[in-house]
Amino acid sequence: MSVPADGGESVEEHATSRGPATAPAAPAAERRPAPASDPDYPVDPVPPHARRSLFSLAVVLTGFTLFTPTMLAGAQVGAAFRLGPLVGVLVLGSLILGLYVAAIGWVGARSNLTTVMMARYTLGTGGAKFASLLLGGTQVGWYGVSIATVGQLVAQVAGWGDLGAALVMVLSGAVMGVTAYIGYQGMYWLSVVSVPLLLVLAGWVSWRALAETGGLAGLAAIEPTTTLSMTAAVTVIVGTFASGGTQAPNWTRFARSPAAGFWSCLIAFFAGQLLMLACGAVGALAFGEGDFVLVLFQLGLVAWGVVFLIANIWTTNDNTAYAVGVAGAEIFNTRSRKPWVLACVVIGTALAVTGIYDHLIGYLTWLGILIPPLGGVIIGDFLLRRRGVLPDKATLPAVRWDVVAVYAAASLAAWWCSEAGWFIPPVVGTLVAVLGTLALHRRAGVRPSA
Template identity: 55%
Template sequence: MSARTGAGPVEEAAPVDPDYPVTPVPLHARKSFLSLAVVLLGFTVFTPTMLAGAALGPAFAFGDLLLVILAGSLILGTYVALLGYVGARTGLTTVVMARYSFGHGGSKLASLLLGGTQIGWYGVIVGTIGDLTAEAAGWESYGAKAAIMVATSILMCATACYGYRGMYWVSAVSTPLILVLAVWVVIRSLDEVDGLSGLLDVEPTATMAIPVAITTVVGTFVSAGTQAPNWTRFGRTGSQAVWACLIGFLIGNGLMILFGAIGAITFGEGDFVLVLYNLGLVGWGVFLLFGNLWKSNADTAYAFGVAGAELFERPRKTPFVVGGSVLGTLLALTGVQNHLVDYLGLLGTFIPPLGGVIIADWFLRWRRGIPEGQATTAFDLRNLAAYALGSLAAWGSKAAEIGVPPLIGIVVAVLATVALDRSRRDRAGSAGSGRRATTGT
C-alpha cells in the first residue's frame, strides 16, 4: 500500500483470508459508502441498547430526554467517526493499528482486551436468545434452552466466518425490517398516552443526574465502537468512513435509545421484545430478537476473530472465530448472561482510552502515511503510559461518579499522548543537536 493510505506493502498474490485480518485492505477490495453504512447501522440497531433508553425515559421530561440522547450520541458518534477515519486511511483493524501506537508486544494488550470482552458479550447474547426464546415458547427444560443456544451460535459463527459480505447481507435484510417493526411499536406506544402531545405531558417518575444519563448513552456502544475500524477499513475514503460511522453510531444508536425510552414511558418496559410480548405478538417478538441479535453477534464474532489473528500473528481469522464462538457458547451454557454484564461494563471503562491513544498517535505521527516496511518497537512506553493515565482517569471518574467516565478516559488519553509525544520530539531534537555539535567540533 502506498504511503498515503499507508500501512505497509501489499502482497500481489491472493490473500489467504479475503477479509485481510492482519494486513491492509487493498484498494481493489474496498467497498461503497452504502455498503459501509448498512454494515455499521446493522451493528448499532441492537435491541439491548433500548434497555439504556428504558433507564433514561422515566427520569426526564421528553424535551430534556432528547437533549441528553443528542449530547451522548454526539460524543459517541464523534469518537467513533475519528477512529473510523483512521481505519479507512490505514486499511487496518483496531488491533493491528495498535501495533504502531503501543509497539508489537504492547498491541497484545489491545487484542486481549478487545477480543476477550467480545467473547464475553457473545456468550451473553447467545444465552439471552436461549432464555427468551424458551420463555416465549413455554419450554422449561434446560435441554431446550441449550439446543437453541448451540443452534443460534452455529449460525452466527458461520456468518462471521463468511466475513464482511456475510454481515452485509444479514444487515441489509434484517435492519430495515427491525426498524419498521420498531417504528410500528412506537406508534402503538403513543396510542397508550394519546399521541405525541400526551407523551410531552408525561411527568418524570424517577431521577437521574445529567452526567450519569450522558454516560449511559455513551457507554452503550463506546467499547464496541472502538472496533469500528474493523469495518471502516473497507471504506474507499476517510470521509465515507466518517459519514457511515455517524449514521450508525449517532443516528442508529440514538434511535434505539429513544425507542427504548418511549417504551419505558408508555408501557413501563424498555425492551421492545417484551413490549411485543405484552401486546400478544410473541412471534414478532422472537423474530425481532433473533434477527437483531444474529447480526450483532456475527459482528462480535468477527471482532474477536480478527483480534485472535493479530494476537497469534496468523493470516486467517476463521480459526479464531470458531474457537471464540465455542468458548462463548460454553459460557452461555453455564449461565454467563446472568453474571458477566457488570464485569464487562467494568472492562468497558478501560477500552475507550485505547481508541483515544490510537487517534492521537495517528494524527501526530502517521497521518501522512506509514512508510513501507516501517518497524515498530516491542513496547511504546510513552503511549502505554498515556493509556494507563486515561484508564485511571476513567476508573476514578466512575468510582467518584463525577463526569462522563468514557469521555474522560478518552480525553485524558489523547492529552497524555500529545504531551508525551512532545517529550519524544524534544528528546529527539536534543539528540540531533548534540550529534550536529559533535560533528562540528
C-alpha cells in the same frame, strides 16, 4: 518507501495528507490474495480492489448497532428522567459515541488496517496483544450477552425452562457465527435484508407506544421511577458500544475514502444508536418494557417478535464474532481469522449458558471506562504520525511504555470520574488519552500531521 506487512510481504505506504496513495498497478494475479490467505485481510492493509462503498459500510455498521441490549440500556435510562431531559441525555450520549467512533473509523479508513493492527504502531508489537485481549475479550462477552438474550426470551415465550433456554443459546450461537465466518460479504447481505425490516418494526412499535401514552404530551407527563445521574446515564449509553465502536476500523478499513469511513460510522453509531436507545426508552415508558421483542409479544405478535429478536441479535453478533476473529489473528499473527471466530462462538455461548446476562449494566459501565482511552491513544498517535504514514514495522518496539502509561492514566481518570459522578467518564478518558499522546509527541519533537 515500502512498509513490510505483518505477514512478511511488502506493501506501499499509502496514507498521505490527502488520503491513501495509489500503489503502482499490478497484475490481477498479484493483487488477489493467495489461496491460503483470508479474503478479509485480517493482518494486512485492505488493497484497493477489495474496498467498499459508503452505502455498503453504513448498512453493515447500522446492522451492528440495531441491538436489543442497547434498547435495554435505553429503558434503564428512560426510567430515570422526564421526557425533556431524557431526550437531551440520549442525544448527548449518542453524539459522544458517534463522534468518537467516526474519528477512529476515519483513522481505520486512512490506514486500511484493523484496530488491533493499528495498536501495534501505537502500543508496540507486544503492547498490541493487550489491546487484542481487551477488545477481543469484551466482544466475546458481548457475544454471550446476546446469545443469553435470545435464549431467555425465546424460552420465555415458548414456556420452556432453563434447559430449553440453554438449548436455544447453543443453537443460536452456532447459527449466528456463520456470517462472521464467511466474512464481510456474509455480514453485508444479512444486513441488507435485516436492517430495513428492523427499522419498519421499530417504527411501528414506537408509533403504538406513543398512541398508548397519549402522544408526546402523555410521555412528558410520566414521572421517573428510578434515579440515575446524567454522567452515569451517558456512561451506560457510551458503554453499549464502546468496545464495538472502537473496533469500527475492522470495517472502515474497507472504505474507498476516509470520508466514507467517517460518515458510515456517524450514521450507524449516532443515528442507529439513538434510534435503539429511544425505542427502548419509549417502550419502557409506554408498556413498562424496554425490549421491543417483549412488547411485540404483549401485542400478540409473537412471530414478528421472534423475527425482530433474531434479526437484530444476528446482525450484531456476526460483527462481534468477526471482531474477535481479527483480534485472534493479530495475537497469533495468522492470516486467517476463522479459527478465532469459531473460538468466540464456543466461549461466548458457554458464557451465556452460565449467566453473563445478569451482569449487563456493570459490564457496560466498565466498558465505558476502559475502552475509550484505548481508542484515544490510537487516534492521537495516528494523527501525529508524519502525515499519517506508518513507520517500518521492523522499527517497532515490543512495548511503547510511555503510551501504555498514558492509557493507564486515562483509564484511571475515567474511573475516578465514574466513582465521583463528575462529568462524563468516557469523554474524560478519551480526552486524557488524546492529549497525553499529543504531549508525548510534542516532547519527542514530532509535529502534528497537516
